[in-house]
C-alpha cells in the first residue's frame with residue numbers, strides 16, 4: 204500500500220438548497236461520465252483530470268482579486284487552491300503516460316474546458332460556497348472512481364503496468380512501483396481535495412470545518428528560474 208490510509212466513506216450530507224443543487228449537479232455529471240467512459244478508466248482519468256485542474260485555479264484567481272480589492276489576508280486559501288490545481292495537472296501528466304486520448308476525447312476536452320471554465324467562474328462569483336461544495340462532491344466521486352480503477356487492476360481487467368517515470372519523480376515512489384501504487388496515491392490526493400473543499404464550503408457557510416485527509420507527500424515543483432540558475 205502506497206498512499207496514506209484514507210476514509211473512503213466520507214460524504215457530506217447536503218444541508219440546504221445550495222448543497223442539494225451542488226450534489227444533484229455532480230451526480231448528473233457522474234451519470235454522463237459513466238455513460239461515456241464505461242470501464243475505460245485510463246481514458247476517464249485523462250479527460251476528467253483536465254476538468255479537475257480548473258476549479259483550483261479559478262478559486263485562486265478570484266480569491267486573489269478579492270484580497271487585492273479588500274486589502275485583506277487570504278488566510279492561506281490562494282496557495283492551497285493553486286496547489287490543488289497543480290496537483291490535478293500532475294495527475295493528468297501521469298495518466299497521459301498510461302492512456303492516450305482518442306481524437307474525439309481531445310475534442311471533448313477542448314469543448315468541456317470552454318464550458319466548464321466559464322460556468323465555474325460564474326458560479327464562484329455568485330456563490331463561492333456552492334462552488335467549493337461542487338468540488339467537494341466531485342472529489343467524493345473521484346475517490347469512488349479510483350477505487351473502481353483499483354478493483355479493475357486487482358481483478359486483472361486493467362494491466363498493472365510499471366508506474367510512469369513522472370509519477371516516480373513527483374511522489375517519490377520506489378523504482379518498482381506500479382500503476383496500482385499510482386492510483387492509490389492519486390486517490391489519496393483526491394480525498395485530501397475532497398476534505399479541503401468541503402471545509403472551505405463549511406467555513407463559508409459558518410459551519411464547523413471538519414477533519415482533512417493528509418495530502419500524500421510529493422515534490423514541490425520549482426519555478427523555471429530556479430532550475431536555470
Ligand SMILES: [Fe+2]
Nearest residue numbers: 252255291294
Ligand atoms: Fe485528480
Ligand SMILES: [Fe+2]
Nearest residue numbers: 255342393396
Ligand atoms: Fe481531485
